[in-house]
Amino acid sequence: MAIAVxxxxxxxxxxxxxxxxxxxxxxxxxxxxGSAMGRGKERAPGDQYFYALQExxxxxxxxxxxxxxxxxxxxxxxxxxxxxxxxxxxxxQVTVKGxxxxxxxxxxxxxxxxxxxENIFINGIILGLSRDALRLxxxxxxxFAGLEDxxxxxxxxxxxxxxxxxxxxxxIHVDPDVLLIDEILSVxxxxxxxxxxxxxxxxxxxxxxxxLVSHNLGQIEKFCDRVIWIEKGRIAAEGAxxxxxxxxxxxxxxxxxELYAALxxxxxxxxxSDDAKRWGSRQVEIGNVQMVGGDGRERHIFQTxxxxxxxxxxxxxxxxxxxxxxIAIYRxxxxxxxxxxxxxxxxxxxxxxxxxxxxxxxxxxxxxEGSYYLxxxxxxxxxxxxxxxxxxxxxxxxxxxxxxxxYRPVHQWVLETEQEGKTILEPREAHGE
Amino acid sequence: xxxxxLKLKRHGMLxxxxxxxxxKARYRGSVLGFLWSFLNPLCLMLVxxxxxxxxxxxxxxxxxxxxxxxxxxxxxxQSSLMEGTLSxxxxxxxxxxxxxxxxxxxxxxxxxxxxxFLLGLPILALFLGIYKIVPSWLVVFLPxxxxxQLLLTVGFVLFLATMNxxxxxxxxxxxxxxxxxxxLSPIVYESEHVPAAFQWTLKLNxxxxxxxxxxxxxxxxxxxxxYAGFALGLVVLLFLSVALCLGSxxxxxxxxxxxxxxx
Numbered sequence: 001m002a003i004a005v006x007x008x009x010x011x012x013x014x015x016x017x018x019x020x021x022x023x024x025x026x027x028x029x030x031x032x033x034g035s036a037m038g039r040g041k042e043r044a045p046g047d048q049y050f051y052a053l054q055e056x057x058x059x060x061x062x063x064x065x066x067x068x069x070x071x072x073x074x075x076x077x078x079x080x081x082x083x084x085x086x087x088x089x090x091x092x093q094v095t096v097k098g099x100x101x102x103x104x105x106x107x108x109x110x111x112x113x114x115x116x117x118e119n120i121f122i123n124g125i126i127l128g129l130s131r132d133a134l135r136l137x138x139x140x141x142x143x144f145a146g147l148e149d150x151x152x153x154x155x156x157x158x159x160x161x162x163x164x165x166x167x168x169x170x171x172i173h174v175d176p177d178v179l180l181i182d183e184i185l186s187v188x189x190x191x192x193x194x195x196x197x198x199x200x201x202x203x204x205x206x207x208x209x210x211x212l213v214s215h216n217l218g219q220i221e222k223f224c225d226r227v228i229w230i231e232k233g234r235i236a237a238e239g240a241x242x243x244x245x246x247x248x249x250x251x252x253x254x255x256x257x258e259l260y261a262a263l264x265x266x267x268x269x270x271x272x273s274d275d276a277k278r279w280g281s282r283q284v285e286i287g288n289v290q291m292v293g294g295d296g297r298e299r300h301i302f303q304t305x306x307x308x309x310x311x312x313x314x315x316x317x318x319x320x321x322x323x324x325x326x327i328a329i330y331r332x333x334x335x336x337x338x339x340x341x342x343x344x345x346x347x348x349x350x351x352x353x354x355x356x357x358x359x360x361x362x363x364x365x366x367x368x369e370g371s372y373y374l375x376x377x378x379x380x381x382x383x384x385x386x387x388x389x390x391x392x393x394x395x396x397x398x399x400x401x402x403x404x405x406x407y408r409p410v411h412q413w414v415l416e417t418e419q420e421g422k423t424i425l426e427p428r429e430a431h432g433e
Numbered sequence: 434x435x436x437x438x439l440k441l442k443r444h445g446m447l448x449x450x451x452x453x454x455x456x457k458a459r460y461r462g463s464v465l466g467f468l469w470s471f472l473n474p475l476c477l478m479l480v481x482x483x484x485x486x487x488x489x490x491x492x493x494x495x496x497x498x499x500x501x502x503x504x505x506x507x508x509x510x511q512s513s514l515m516e517g518t519l520s521x522x523x524x525x526x527x528x529x530x531x532x533x534x535x536x537x538x539x540x541x542x543x544x545x546x547x548x549x550f551l552l553g554l555p556i557l558a559l560f561l562g563i564y565k566i567v568p569s570w571l572v573v574f575l576p577x578x579x580x581x582q583l584l585l586t587v588g589f590v591l592f593l594a595t596m597n598x599x600x601x602x603x604x605x606x607x608x609x610x611x612x613x614x615x616x617l618s619p620i621v622y623e624s625e626h627v628p629a630a631f632q633w634t635l636k637l638n639x640x641x642x643x644x645x646x647x648x649x650x651x652x653x654x655x656x657x658x659x660y661a662g663f664a665l666g667l668v669v670l671l672f673l674s675v676a677l678c679l680g681s682x683x684x685x686x687x688x689x690x691x692x693x694x695x696x
Contacts, residue, residue: 014694081693085532088690105530111454113461118454125450126533154461 002062003097004178004209005083010056010092012078016048052078053233056092060178063207065200067224067241069217069248075233076213080104080182083211098177101127106167112156116147119155120170127174137173144195145169165192172199179203182213197223217245253301256396260300263394277392280385284320284352284378287313291374291395302365304399304408311359312376314387316352323352323386325378327360330391332371337406343381366408369399434679437536437686444537448544451537455545470552474508478556481621491622495564495652501557502651503620503644506578509550510586510640511611516542517590518597518607525696535689536682539594543586547579561651569654574667578646581671585639588677591685598688598695618644642670 053075060066070076081087082094084102109126110119120141124134142151145165155163172179179200200223203210214220220227220241227244229237231251237244293299294307302308310327326341342349374393379385399408413425460466481504482497493499520538527533561568597603618640619627627635635641646667649656656663 081529086529087693100532102532105526108526108531109533111458113458114454118457122450122454125447126527126531128532131446 003059004062004064005058005060005097005211006093006095007056007058007083008093008095010053010058010079010082010089010094011051012053012075012082012087013049013051013090016050051233053082053230056235058228058235060209060211062097062209063204064226065204065210065212065224067220067227068211068213068230069215069220069227069245070230070236071252074230076230077104077182079230080180080211080213084180096178099128099174100178100180101171101174101176102180102182103168103171104180104182106164106171107155108167110155110163110167113154115154116142116151116158116166120151120166123167123170124174127171129174141166141169141173144173144199146192161189161192168192168196172196177208179208179210181210183215217249221245257299257301260394260396263300277390278388279390280377280379280387282387283318284314284316284323284386286376286378286387286389287315289374289376289389289393291393300395302395302397304368304397304401305364305366305410307361307363308365308395309359309361310374310376311357313355313357314352314378315355319351319353320386321351322381323349323378324381325349325358326376328375328377329367330373330375331406332373332394335406337367337372339375341377364410365397366410367397368403368405368408369397369401371396434683434686438682440534441536444534447534447537448540451541452544452548455541456548459545467552470549471556474505474553475556477508478504478560485621491626493623495566498557498560498564498566499623499648499652500621501560502648503618505550505553505557506582506643506647507615507618507620507640508553509546510582511615512546512549513543513586514589514593514607514611515604516546517586518593518604520590521594521598521692522601522696528696529693535692536591536685539590539685540587543583543590547583557651566652568651569649571650571654571656574646575650577667577671578643578650581667581674582643584671584674584678585643588674588681591678591681595681595685595688598692614638614640617641619648620644639670639673642666 056079058066068076068079078087080102081104082089083096084100084104085094085096086102086104107119107123109123111122114122120138121131121134124137124141125131129137142148145162145168147162147166150158150162155166158166181200197219200210212220212224224241226239227241228235229244229248236251237247290298290309290311291300291302292309292311293302312325316323324341324343326339326344328339329337331337372395373391374395375388375390376393377385377388379388414422415425416422460469463469465472478497478501481500485491485493485500486496517539520542521528521535524533524535524538527538528535593603593607597607617634618638619635624632624635624641624645645657646663649663
C-alpha cells in the first residue's frame with residue numbers, strides 16, 4: 001500500500017504558562033536580542049516546557065482511514081494540527097503526499113457580516129481552491145450544506161448548525177487526497193451527520209486517506225480501518241479498532257475507579273473533623289466500610305443491575321442490647337433513594353460486645369446512572385445514635401442506557417404485531433457510546 | 434527568505450479576497466455604507482480645521498487645503514498601524530485553526546486602508562477646488578510617495594504585529610505613540626513653524642518627509658529643499674523603507690511558527 005502520510009519521531013514541546021507568552025519583558029527582550037544575534041535556538045533559562053507529543057511514529061496508507069482516540073488533553077488535536085502543517089513539530093518529520101484538507105475548525109475565517117455566498121469564495125480560497133474551481137462547485141457546495149434559501153443572508157444570521165454545515169461543505173469540496181477531521185461529525189443534526197458519513201465513505205472508496213479524531217467511539221469503530229490511542233502524548237496502542245477501543249475503555253474505567261477511591265478516601269479523612277458527617281455516642285463504632293462488587297473486589301463504580309455488597313466492621317465498647325444497624329443510599333443531589341434498618345425489617349440482634357462484621361449483600365443495584373452516597377449507621381431502637389456516617393461513602397453507577405429517574409426496575413419491552421406475533425425487543429448492536 | 438517573498442506573490446489572490454472582504458464588511462449594515470470612507474476623514478478634517486483656524490490660529494493660508502494634503506496620508510498610516518498591529522492576534526482562528534499564511538494578515542489592513550485613502554482623495558480635490566488651487570506638476574511623484582509610504586507602513590506593521598503576539602502591550606503602546614507621532618509631524622502645522630531647536634526632530638521623522646512631500650505637491654507647489662534635495666531625500670527614504678520591510682519580514686518569519694501557540 002502506498003503511503004499517504006508518514007510521521008517519524010515526532011515530538012511537540014510547548015512552553016508552560018501559555019497565556020503569558022513570555023514571562024517578562026526583559027527576558028523576552030533578551031531573547032529577541034539573542035536571536036537577532038543568531039542564537040535563536042537557545043532558550044532563555046527558566047522557561048518551563050512540557051511535551052504534548054513524544055516520539056510519535058505513524059504511517060497512514062493510501063486509502064486508509066485511521067481513527068485517533070484518547071482523553072481530552074492527550075494530544076490528539078495537537079497531532080492533527082501538526083499533520084496539517086498548522087503547527088510545526090519540535091522534532092521529527094511529517095510528510096504528506098498530495099493535497100491535504102484539514103477540517104479542524106469549520107468556517108474559520110467566515111466573516112459574520114457578509115453573505116454565505118461571499119464567504120464561500122473567501123473560505124474556499126483560504127482552503128486553496130481557485131476562483132474558477134469555486135464557481136464550478138458553488139451550487140454543489142450550497143446544496144450539500146442545504147442552504148439554498150439562506151446563501152445571500154449574512155453569516156451572522158445563521159444558526160450554529162448552518163454555520164458548520166457550510167464550513168464542512170466547503171472543506172470537503174476542496175477535493176483533498178488526505179482529509180483530516182477533528183471531532184466534527186458530532187455537530188449538526190442527524191440528517192447532516194449521515195450526509196457527512198456518506199461523503200466520507202465516498203472518499204474512502206476513491207482511495208483517499210482520512211485521519212479522524214473523535215470521542216465517538218462507536219463512529220470510530222464503524223468507520224476506521226485502524227485506530228490509534230494516544231495517552232499523555234504517546235501512542236498507547238495501535239491496531240484493529242475493536243481491540244484498541246476495548247483497551248482504551250478498560251483503561252478509562254480503571255482510572256475512574258481510582259479517582260473515586262481517592263475521593264472517598266478524602267471524604268473519610270474529612271469525616272473525622274466534620275460533625276455533619278458523623279455523629280453518635282460511639283458506644284458502638286463503625287470502622288471500615290466497604291462496597292464490594294460481584295467479582296468480590298472493593299469498588300466504587302458499579303454497573304446498573306450489578307450486585308453490590310455493603311460491608312462494615314464494628315466494635316462495641318460495652319455490652320449493647322438490641323442495637324439497630326441501617327444503611328441508606330442518597331443520590332448526589334441529596335435525594336434519598338433507599339433506606340432501611342434491621343428494626344424496620346423486624347430483624348433481631350439481641351446484644352453485641354467486642355468486634356464484628358456485618359455485611360448486606362444487595363442482589364441487584366438497580367439504580368440509573370449517576371453518583372450516589374452511602375450512609376451507614378448503628379443506633380438504639382429508639383433512634384439514639386451510637387455511630388452515624390452520613391454521606392461519607394461515594395459510589396457511581398454506570399450504564400450504557402441513558403434512562404432517567406432513580407430506580408431501574410428489571411423490565412422488558414414486548415411488542416405484539418399481527419405479522420410477527422409477540423416479540424421481546426432486543427437492543428441493537430452498539431459499542432462504546 | 435527570497436523564496437518566502439515569492440510565495441507571497443502566490444498569495445496575491447488571497448490578499449485580494451481578504452482586502453475585498455475587509456472593505457465589504459466594514460460598512461455593512463450602515464445606511465451610508467461606503468460613503469463613510471469619505472465622510473470619516475472629512476469630519477476629522479473639519480474638526481481640526483475648526484480648531485486650528487479659529488480657536489488656536491496657525492495663521493496658515495487656505496488652511497483646510499494644507500491640512501487635507503497631510504492628514505489623509507496620515508490617516509492611512511495610522512489606521513494601518515493600529516489595525517495591522519492587531520491583525521495576527523485578531524486573525525487567531527485563521528492562524529491556529531487553518532492552514533493559512535500568516536504573513537497575509539498584516540498586509541490586509543494596510544491595503545484596505547490604502548483603498549480608503551484613495552476613496553478619500555475627492556475630499557482633497559474638494560478643498561483644493563474651494564481654494565482654487567491647482568496641484569503642481571509634482572503630482573507625477575505621487576505614486577513614488579505612495580510606494581514609499583506603503584513600504585514603510587508594511588515594515589512597521591510586520592514588526593508590530595509580531596511584537597503584539599508576544600506582548601499584547603504593543604497595541605496600547607502603538608496607540609499612544611501614534612498620537613505623539615501625529616503631533617510631532619507637520620500635519621496640523623507647517624514645518625516652518627517648528628522652533629529651530631526642534632527642527633532636528635523633523636529630520637529624523639520619516640512621516641515628516643512624506644507629509645512635506647504631499648504638501649509640496651498639492652499645496653506649496655515649490656520644493657523647499659530644491660529638486661536635488663527632494664530626490665535625494667526620497668531615495669534615502671525608499672532605501673530605508675525597503676530595509677525596514679526586509680528586516681521586519683525576516684523577524685516575522687523567524688517567529689511565525691510560534692504564533693499558532695500564542696494567539
